[in-house]
Amino acid sequence: MTAVDDGSRAGRGRGHGAPSMADVARLAGVSPQTVSRVANNRTNVEDATRERVLSAMRALGYQPNSAARALATGRFGTIGVISFTLSRYGNVRTLDGIATAARAAGFSINLVGITAPTHQEFRDAFTRLSTQAVDGVVIIESEVLDMRTLRLPPGVPVVLSDGYGGHSYPVVDSDQAAGARLATEHLLDLGHPTVWHVAGPQDSNSARHRHASWRRTLERAGRQVPRVLFGDWTAGSGHLIGGYLAGRPEVSAVFAANDQMALGVIRALHEAGRAVPGDVSVVGFDDMPESAYFWPGLTSIRQDFDRNGQLCVxxxxxxxxxxxxxxxETHLVPVELVVRGSSGPWHGRPGRGTLPESS
Structure with a gap:
């Protein structure tokens, strides 16, 4: 096997320019071929030897040349990521999971953000990544974009996270429908006559799955389906909707499509003098680390974003x-109901208040 080197083979050592593969080999006490195997992430190297070589690389500040490595392996060691919105908690956590999994596999990531989910912007982003020598692309597709009508250049592997591949691309997603069902059934099992829903934006795949599953769960249980109320994932929109819900005496249970909107709902209920969960129970979705420190602690659906990112990679x-x-194919990552203090039994009587507005 020909060693991949990114420096000249003579006169390059500490204090004489960039360290070479030969320098690393001398320090680690191995052959240049072994250094090449480690640099190219080959598996035929013992763990102790690999760690010795990596330690030598770190000590010398050695950086394998990506172009030379690509010639030797046929790979660039880089995964491209396209995300439509990086301000959302789920997208950031998924990106973190992808980056962690990629790093463990010896790959780096190249991120391109898109503000408007149009076919043209997406094609431009994909083209930029393709010209920057990536081995494959993960698309964090939180917005609705019909991948069936989007023709991508062939030859670059693609995986979608939180999207719909239209039978063209593999998809990795949390089990959104199961999460909404668990949240709704939890509140019904506590005796609440029905469950109101603060949904995410109508152009979001996740929000649509959660909304549809909430509705199906109520219908299967033979319960009245209240009018759905749409937010924009922010605590501010949850607070606005929460003010409306607080003024309706028949509201005893609310399922919010994410924890941030649930936080806004809880704040509005407190401001209106309605106790949580004494008067109204609230369940969120995501289980952000901060959710355990809401007052009261928020019952939520926990998504395994690390597993999502690992599976994408x-x-x-x-x-x-x-x-x-x-x-x-669509690969669903299981979710989990985490019960905390924001949900409790219904203390009302049958017929209390008025019937909810149907959606």
Whole structure:
């Protein structure tokens, strides 16, 4: 095997320019071929030897040359990521999971953000990544974009996170429907006659799945389906909607499509003198670390964003390794109901208040 080197083979050592592969080999007490295997993330190196080589690389400040590595392996060691909105908690956590999994596999990430989810902006972002030598692309598609009508250049593996692949691309997503069902059933099991829903934006895949599952759960239980109220994922929109809900005496249970809107709802209920959960129970979705410190602690649906990111990278790397397209299957990551103090039994009587407005 030919060693991949990014410096001249003579006169390069500490104090004489960039360190070479030979310098690393001398310090680690191994052959240049072994350093090449470690630099190219080969598996045929013992763990102790790999760690010795990596320590030598760190000590010398050695950086493998990506172009030379690509010639030796056929890979660039970079995963491209396209995300439509980085200000949202779920997108940031998914990106963190992807970055962690990529780093563990010896890959870096190249991120391109998009503000408007249009086909043209998406094609431009994909083209930019393609020209920057990435091995594959993960698309964090929180907005509704019909991938069936979007023709991507062939040859670059693609995985979607939180989207719809239209049977063309593999999709990794939290089990949004199961989460909404767990939240709604939890409140019904506590005796509440029905559950109101503060939904996310109508152009969000996640919000649409949660909304539809909430409705199905109520219908299967034979309960009245209240008019759905749409927010924009922010605590401010939850607070505004919460003020409306606080003024309706028949409201005893609220499922918010994310924790931030749930926080706004709880604040509005407190301001109106309605106790949580004494008068109104509230359940969120995401289980942000801060949710345990709401007052009261927020019952929420926990998403495993680390697992989501890991699965995206695993599927992408399998395509890169085999040079074969993955089937357009949807891989659902399980979610979990975390019960805290914001949800409790219904203390009302049948017929209390008026019937909710149907949606």
């Amino acid at each position: 695993d599927i992408l790397l399998e395509q890169i390794r085999t040079r074969a397209e993955a089937p357009g």
